[in-house]
Amino acid sequence: MTGKHEAATASLLDVTDVRVGYGDLVAVWEVSLQLRAGSITALVGRNGAGKTTLINGLCGLLPMRAGTVVLDGEDITGMPAWTRVSRGLTVVQEGKRVFRELTVRDNLVLGLRGGGVKRAERERELERLYERFPILGERRRQRAADLSGGQQQMLAIATALATRPRVLLVDEPSSGLAPVFVDLVFEALSGLRDEGLAILLVEQLVDDVLGGIAEDVVVLDRGRVVLHDRAANLSVENVATSIYSSL
Numbered sequence: 001m002t003g004k005h006e007a008a009t010a011s012l013l014d015v016t017d018v019r020v021g022y023g024d025l026v027a028v029w030e031v032s033l034q035l036r037a038g039s040i041t042a043l044v045g046r047n048g049a050g051k052t053t054l055i056n057g058l059c060g061l062l063p064m065r066a067g068t069v070v071l072d073g074e075d076i077t078g079m080p081a082w083t084r085v086s087r088g089l090t091v092v093q094e095g096k097r098v099f100r101e102l103t104v105r106d107n108l109v110l111g112l113r114g115g116g117v118k119r120a121e122r123e124r125e126l127e128r129l130y131e132r133f134p135i136l137g138e139r140r141r142q143r144a145a146d147l148s149g150g151q152q153q154m155l156a157i158a159t160a161l162a163t164r165p166r167v168l169l170v171d172e173p174s175s176g177l178a179p180v181f182v183d184l185v186f187e188a189l190s191g192l193r194d195e196g197l198a199i200l201l202v203e204q205l206v207d208d209v210l211g212g213i214a215e216d217v218v219v220l221d222r223g224r225v226v227l228h229d230r231a232a233n234l235s236v237e238n239v240a241t242s243i244y245s246s247l
């Protein structure tokens with residue numbers, strides 16, 4: 001961990017005793033965690049551990065049964081997803097979710113609208129996004145469906161960024177990507193972290209998580225937090241052991 005990231009210790013998102021489920025099934029039990037400004041927290045765990053359920057509860061796509069979510073001092077627990085976006089909490093859902101039939105530009109404009117960016121500021125904001133993701137600038141007039149998988153993932157992240165979030169929840173962005181695209185996605189997320197965003201990153205690649213992408217690690221098992229520590233304090237063995245602790 002660098003000194004710069006160590007210095008950024010303010011907790012931007014406080015999650016306390018959150019419970020989320022589907023019908024009779026409780027998939028996330030009393031989970032508590034904190035996301036710090038200027039840091040990436042990796043959320044890891046086996047398939048079915050509850051990672052996506054937690055992310056969807058935090059961003060308001062699934063109702064929470066109990067607990068609180070506080071963003072920079074404001075209780076956002078009962079707010080619908082779009083209000084949370086306007087407060088600065090945005091999700092990049094699993095599976096490169098973009099509007100495939102829309103152009104790259106029109107996907108980004110949807111994000112800008114979601115973030116309440118005024119029409120007059122739109123072109124300037126788009127240019128900023130193209131600067132950050134040059135490949136999207138080059139392809140701005142192409143349909144999202146015609147992009148590669150890695151480029152679609154970049155577009156999904158850029159669209160989330162267009163909402164001008166302070167907290168970004170990112171669900172398995174590396175899934176199904178070639179290693180070269182995984183590196184690009186991680187580079188983009190590291191850049192956002194360095195600008196002060198608090199990022200919760202669902203990730204299966206434990207080596208990458210501990211190899212520099214994340215400052216903090218949360219391990220979920222059967223819907224409960226079984227480990228929450230600084231990455232610098234952990235080894236791959238520590239994390240692997242807790243991922244499989246209930247087997």
Ligand SMILES: Nc1ncnc2c1ncn2[C@@H]1O[C@H](COP(=O)(O)OP(=O)(O)OP(=O)(O)O)[C@@H](O)[C@H]1O
Pocket residue numbers: 022025027045046047048049050051052053054
């Ligand atoms: N739409 C749904 N309806 C009912 N049960 C669900 C639904 N989605 C997930 N579940 C159940 O909730 C539990 C947690 O699933 P979840 O998808 O959150 O896990 P995950 O850690 O994200 O797994 P993966 O790594 O496979 O995405 C599992 O038991 C799963 O079967």
